[in-house]
Amino acid sequence: MTLPPIEFYFDFSSPYGYLASHRIDHIAERHQRRVAWRPLLLIMVFKATGGAPISSSKPKWDYAKRDLARAARLHNIPFTLSEPFPFSGTAATRAFYWIERDHPAAAHRFAKAAFDAAFSGGRDVASIDGVVEVARPIGVDVDQLRAALGDPEVKQKARAETEAALAKGVCGSPFFLVDGEPFWGNDRLLEVDSWLSGGGW
């Protein structure tokens, strides 16, 4: 029997989501589990929860920049905050789901590449051109991708995935569901690991 995957929800513009993207697959592998990568549109989550980008409050953002750099050092993850910040992860999310429809493995490679481009490569992944440049080395047909990014069905898919996440109680990025148990934040990954080891506590 195959155990269900760990669900990993994130927005491509989320720096804590980026840190989690470097950790979650390894944690899952240790427990012989797979990970379902589910990008979402954080702006829709903010509307549902009354949230706001952490960078919108100077005191919180001053803290978060220090906390992010420190967490990256702790976990040996390269990290440079992209400028401008915040940026939109919408185009990358649409690209992910369009790629995933026919090529799930390529979508996973795209997601990792998009996060790395934004948070260790200092590259633009908010624009259509930026997303296309991330997708090109993955082997994606970039002309088709460019057309897909304007397709109403592709746009709707990204919204529908976010609605589905909200219905499951997802309220931020990164967010994990482990057999239905919710964990919010890169800082919950030790607990995710412990939960997977012991079947809860």
Place this chain on the structure above:
Amino acid sequence: MTLPPIEFYFDFSSPYGYLASHRIDHIAERHQRRVAWRPLLLIMVFKATGGAPISSSKPKWDYAKRDLARAARLHNIPFTLSEPFPFSGTAATRAFYWIERDHPAAAHRFAKAAFDAAFSGGRDVASIDGVVEVARPIGVDVDQLRAALGDPEVKQKARAETEAALAKGVCGSPFFLVDGEPFWGNDRLLEVDSWLSGGGW
């Protein structure tokens, strides 16, 4: 040479602050450090940071209730969410600083007792009567305390302490300063422990 204390900022109504109150002294002791307990008025912090009680968003609060109970089980800390929630920690904060002025050790006992009354005793610590009942077994003169809670100077002290915390970058509860390094959240205490072990990383 005595190393400076770890600064522990919290609001008495903060459930994550309560969990931290059961952990921070032990962590400090392991590193031969003391802890300066600094209650604050979270409402002033929210005004400065654009924050809001986590219970004001239903999706976030549904998550937090589960997360709090789970963290309490993980750390073997008794935990019952007091009703009503949120409540005001203002009277308890004023009491703390009034007690501390002449009796620092009693103030520490009062703080622990107030947190326990609220989050494992299911008792009211928001009202003046509630605060007095917490202070009575500590050996505090409760008639003097009752008078002090209405004293403009005592009220101002609680505000001034919060202003001082904000000036140091404190942006939530619980919040720790370890030799100037800021850590926000009960979920940062493993990092506080690690920081104290290695002198940073």
